[in-house]
Amino acid sequence: MEKTVFDQMNETVYHEQLDNGLNVYILPKQGFNKTYVTFTTNYGSIDNDFVPNGETEFIHVPDGIAHFLEHKMFEKEDGDVFQKFGSQGASANAFTSFTRTAYLFSATSNIKENTETLIDFVQDPYFTEQTVEKEKGIIGQEIRMYDDNPDWRVYFGLIENLYKDHPVKIDIAGTVESIADITKDHLYTCYNTFYHPVNMTLFIVGPVDPDEMMSFVKDNQSKKSFPDPTPVERRFPEESEKAAVEHNEIRMSVNTPKCEVGFKMPASSRTGKEKLREELAAGLLLEMLFGKTAKFYEKAYNAGLIDDTFGFDYTGERGFSFALVGGDSNDPNELAGRIQTQLLEAKEGGHLTEEAFERARKKKIGSTLRAFNSPEFIANQFTRYQFNGLNLFDTVPVLEEMTLQDVSAFANEMIQAERFSSCFVLPKETA
Amino acid sequence: METTREQTFAKPGYNIHTIETEKYKTNTVIVKMRAPLEKETVTMRALLPHVLQSGTENAPSAAAFRTRLDELYGALFFSDSTKKGNEHVLTFTMEAANEKYLHGEDSLFDQALTLLADVLFHPYVKEGVFSDKTVQQEKRNMEQRIRSIYDDKTRYASLKLVEEMYGDDPYALPAGGLLNEVPSIDAASLYAYYKKALAEDIIDIFVIGDVKSSEVVEKIQAHLPFENRTAVSVKTEPGAGPKEVREIREEQDINQGKLNIGCRTPITYSDPQFVAMQVANGVFGAFSHSKLFVNVREKESLAYYAASRLDSHKGFVTMLAGIDQKNYEKTVRIMKEQLDEMKNGRISDLEMTQTKALLKNQLQESADTARGMVEVLYHNIASGTNRPIHQWLEEIDAVTKEQAAAAAATITMDTVYFLAGKEEA
Numbered sequence: 091m092e093k094t095v096f097d098q099m100n101e102t103v104y105h106e107q108l109d110n111g112l113n114v115y116i117l118p119k120q121g122f123n124k125t126y127v128t129f130t131t132n133y134g135s136i137d138n139d140f141v142p143n144g145e146t147e148f149i150h151v152p153d154g155i156a157h158f159l160e161h162k163m164f165e166k167e168d169g170d171v172f173q174k175f176g177s178q179g180a181s182a183n184a185f186t187s188f189t190r191t192a193y194l195f196s197a198t199s200n201i202k203e204n205t206e207t208l209i210d211f212v213q214d215p216y217f218t219e220q221t222v223e224k225e226k227g228i229i230g231q232e233i234r235m236y237d238d239n240p241d242w243r244v245y246f247g248l249i250e251n252l253y254k255d256h257p258v259k260i261d262i263a264g265t266v267e268s269i270a271d272i273t274k275d276h277l278y279t280c281y282n283t284f285y286h287p288v289n290m291t292l293f294i295v296g297p298v299d300p301d302e303m304m305s306f307v308k309d310n311q312s313k314k315s316f317p318d319p320t321p322v323e324r325r326f327p328e329e330s331e332k333a334a335v336e337h338n339e340i341r342m343s344v345n346t347p348k349c350e351v352g353f354k355m356p357a358s359s360r361t362g363k364e365k366l367r368e369e370l371a372a373g374l375l376l377e378m379l380f381g382k383t384a385k386f387y388e389k390a391y392n393a394g395l396i397d398d399t400f401g402f403d404y405t406g407e408r409g410f411s412f413a414l415v416g417g418d419s420n421d422p423n424e425l426a427g428r429i430q431t432q433l434l435e436a437k438e439g440g441h442l443t444e445e446a447f448e449r450a451r452k453k454k455i456g457s458t459l460r461a462f463n464s465p466e467f468i469a470n471q472f473t474r475y476q477f478n479g480l481n482l483f484d485t486v487p488v489l490e491e492m493t494l495q496d497v498s499a500f501a502n503e504m505i506q507a508e509r510f511s512s513c514f515v516l517p518k519e520t521a
Numbered sequence: 522m523e524t525t526r527e528q529t530f531a532k533p534g535y536n537i538h539t540i541e542t543e544k545y546k547t548n549t550v551i552v553k554m555r556a557p558l559e560k561e562t563v564t565m566r567a568l569l570p571h572v573l574q575s576g577t578e579n580a581p582s583a584a585a586f587r588t589r590l591d592e593l594y595g596a597l598f599f600s601d602s603t604k605k606g607n608e609h610v611l612t613f614t615m616e617a618a619n620e621k622y623l624h625g626e627d628s629l630f631d632q633a634l635t636l637l638a639d640v641l642f643h644p645y646v647k648e649g650v651f652s653d654k655t656v657q658q659e660k661r662n663m664e665q666r667i668r669s670i671y672d673d674k675t676r677y678a679s680l681k682l683v684e685e686m687y688g689d690d691p692y693a694l695p696a697g698g699l700l701n702e703v704p705s706i707d708a709a710s711l712y713a714y715y716k717k718a719l720a721e722d723i724i725d726i727f728v729i730g731d732v733k734s735s736e737v738v739e740k741i742q743a744h745l746p747f748e749n750r751t752a753v754s755v756k757t758e759p760g761a762g763p764k765e766v767r768e769i770r771e772e773q774d775i776n777q778g779k780l781n782i783g784c785r786t787p788i789t790y791s792d793p794q795f796v797a798m799q800v801a802n803g804v805f806g807a808f809s810h811s812k813l814f815v816n817v818r819e820k821e822s823l824a825y826y827a828a829s830r831l832d833s834h835k836g837f838v839t840m841l842a843g844i845d846q847k848n849y850e851k852t853v854r855i856m857k858e859q860l861d862e863m864k865n866g867r868i869s870d871l872e873m874t875q876t877k878a879l880l881k882n883q884l885q886e887s888a889d890t891a892r893g894m895v896e897v898l899y900h901n902i903a904s905g906t907n908r909p910i911h912q913w914l915e916e917i918d919a920v921t922k923e924q925a926a927a928a929a930a931t932i933t934m935d936t937v938y939f940l941a942g943k944e945e946a
Contacts, residue, residue, distance in 0.1 A: 170815075179882045225822070238777055344672040345671045382587040463545045
């Protein structure tokens with residue numbers, strides 16, 4: 091077991107890759123009551139075209155299957171795993187993103203039993219035609235709930251505009267129609283391909299003894315056998331650097347229009363600290379251009395173009411990255427125009443001052459420290475960083491090294507008018 | 522486990538609560554101001570925090586104020602407006618990094634506290650009142666905020682239920698303010714109300730982090746000079762329901778119907794039966810093993826979410842689910858049946874064990890965040906109850922099935938609100 095001390099953050103991480111390939115990380119947090127454990131596979135909604143484990147030909151699976159699989163993992167022959175976690179005082183959950191599926195619990199007692207339950211239920215699939223059919227009604231309601239959510243619709247509407255073929259444009263839960271095609275055999279195929287320990291990470295954070303927990307996990311894993319790992323072959327369509335669609339409008343039952351503007355970036359070729367630097371540069375750039383202390387914000391706010399819902403977000407994952415800016419607005423056209431102008435000016439170095447850079451950097455350092463109060467943040471982000479070949483604990487040191495030049499270079503390289511798109515949600519015309 | 526020391530210092534007019542702990546990388550100050558919920562003041566109160574953070578004497582614009590926060594390593598400042606029974610609570614939170622994790626920084630805590638004091642005591646004032654421009658701008662934002670509740674159908678449905686069910690009871694008032702009250706507010710009336718709230722509200726101040734209580738109390742008194750006052754809490758009554766259950770149906774062009782059923786119980790937070798009620802709500806609908814989740818979602822595939830919620834300061838229980846319109850009768854029937862199961866004591870040992878384990882877990886987890894600890898303390902403060910966490914945990918363990926059933930038996934259905942979706946094709 092290797093031990094890494096991060097002095098500045100006053101945290102220590104223990105790591106071991108087990109014989110079966112599973113990566114286990116333990117971060118002891120004394121003084122906390124809660125232990126939070128995530129068990130994550132490097133597999134998400136975009137992984138829909140791959141060679142199944144043990145086969146040679148590519149197959150294409152229905153949209154929404156990674157999320158469907160996540161739901162179905164909880165049901166076993168002898169009942170629902172929530173029941174077991176409940177009896178052991180643990181609150182369990184799971185989520186599926188573009189590139190990851192995570193199973194998790196938080197508990198203040200029975201930590202070993204709960205950890206065992208977590209590992210065992212994820213490593214023991216049980217799917218039948220009957221339980222798969224039953225789930226379609228439940229997920230159908232989940233999809234409808236999101237269909238009525240204008241923030242989700244404008245977010246996904248914009249991603250759909252940005253990408254022509256890349257599966258990031260597919261809603262994570264799929265559609266009522268696409269999930270209708272899912273069978274138990276599909277689920278087993280995906281499971282066998284992506285849930286091998288070599289493709290997964292277990293992260294434990296809480297008031298635990300690292301030696302004790304590590305040997306507990308090792309014991310559990312040594313009793314199970316897995317096929318020899320084969321590297322997962324996935325395939326993604328070639329994607330143009332240009333946005334596929336420039337603009338789109340969605341009509342919904344809302345009072346206030348929603349406006350999102352975004353741009354896509356070519357998949358990053360950088361790795362390790364260089365990639366982290368790129369991701370941090372993206373965040374700093376958006377903060378400098380659109381944060382609450384930026385001139386842009388003040389002007390747009392005073393002009394009544396934006397309100398507290400205005401914000402921005404950068405997503406950089408395996409094979410794609412994009413940035414989004416927007417919020418509620420009574421004049422989405424004017425707002426979208428201003429956002430695009432602001433970005434294009436930044437490409438030429440506009441708005442990128444030393445002063446704004448310093449402020450954004452300090453803010454990011456402070457928010458990173460604050461985030462380290464949260465076991466959820468540590469486990470989920472550490473795992474995301476690890477899958478992307480980065481180290482979460484490098485964040486503050488790298489921020490301290492960065493200069494305005496990093497941000498200007500990023501802006502110059504990434505911002506291109508042809509990569510822009512916008513999406514509005516507008517009130518339905520009333521008769 | 523390291524020690525967490527919690528102390529309360531009673532000052533004339535307000536209380537300071539300190540929690541000394543080293544487990545966070547930030548230090549937090551929270552100020553809570555409480556007053557009766559009233560139609561005449563609810564909108565001004567909801568607007569006030571937005572105007573206060575739009576500029577101070579030292580940082581006369583929102584941008585200048587936000588710049589100060591960013592310079593303090595992104596100190597986090599935010600406010601919210603909530604209800605505790607029939608009282609209206611404004612919360613101001615300031616959270617700053619502990620400088621010991623930064624290279625060569627002076628005390629961020631002192632600077633953050635000064636900034637918080639500026640917001641509360643030294644707002645930007647023009648000709649003796651708030652700036653008219655700021656007030657007009659924040660009024661416009663508030664109107665947009667209230668109007669956009671309609672866009673979030675889940676939230677809209679729960680607010681609508683409360684409004685319909687409580688009618689003239691102050692609890693019907695939304696903590697975020699009333700749209701039709703916004704136009705009548707101006708810079709002078711809001712400033713006058715601000716002075717009044719500052720002088721008369723019930724004030725509680727919480728400091729959580731790597732600090733020394735004795736030093737902190739002095740600093741707080743110096744920075745936040747609240748005057749003496751004799752404020753008294755208003756007593757919240759659950760109120761009587763209608764003779765027959767009311768059904769309200771509203772239609773919108775949406776995909777999923779939102780079913781929210783409102784119920785009353787006389788058991789509130791300060792009641793000796795409260796913990797039994799909490800357990801009853803847990804068995805009934807708070808968790809993934811609860812009757813509503815199992816019967817509405819898992820057995821019948823009718824919904825993605827199916828749950829019950831308890832507002833213990835009012836004695837308000839909601840059952841809720843997102844369903845297809847065609848399944849309305851069936852879902853209402855199952856929910857009623859499950860409530861009857863509770864009342865008749867058809868509760869298994871397993872359901873009791875699971876519920877108690879998860880309630881205790883929730884309570885212990887809340888003590889892991891500064892805000893969570895404050896919320897637990899404030900339940901007691903706002904309801905004049907003394908139920909410290911360790912005692913609360915013991916009380917959960919002691920609840921019997923009979924007690925949970927007896928608590929459930931006090932729940933009466935009041936209003937069934939359904940926001941209906943489109944007809945299924």
